[in-house]
Amino acid sequence: MLNEKEIQEIDAELAHCTIKASASVEALNIVQRHRGWVPDEAVKDVAEMLSMTPDELDAVATFYSFIFRKPVGRHVILVCDSISCWITGCNPLIDVLKKKLGVTFGETTADKRFTLLPISCLGACDRAPAIMVDEDLYGPVTPESMDELLGKYE
Secondary structure (H helix, E strand, O other): OHHHHHHHHHHHHOOOOOOOHOOOOOOHHHHHHHHOOOOHHHHHHHHOOOOOHHHHHHHHHHOOOOOOOOHHHHHHEEEEEEHHHHHOOOHHHHHHHHHHHHOHHHHOOOOOOOEEEEEEEOOOOHHHOEEEEEOOEOOOOOOHHHHHHHHOOO
16 A cells, blocks of 8 residues: 555656656656565555556566565665676676675575665666666776775665
């Protein structure tokens, strides 16, 4: 069930749309800002507000890498594995992150501090290899820089 604040924010977004479904990405982002992720019941409620089926809205949600359909940690680490990042050394970086965090892609650390996810492109080829933690973009990063970088996030 959506809370009153989520409903108000989605309604405000809908006021700018002639086709309700065109607000789907922003509506999902609103829910995610409030909850940290988008649970199934929220997809159902948002779909109803947008005159969509839950399956149609879920297709939108699962298409976008920045919409999380399962719970994530306090901080989300996105590791770019595009060709530019691969050529410049993302694989050793991935290995170090997995070892330091004790998780693999798609998992969250036991303390719920970090979730590690791959992403096909961060648009930072000029700074490859690149990672994003929450909304902070870093690059080029090295395996040796991970302790300092992760230390910024409690």
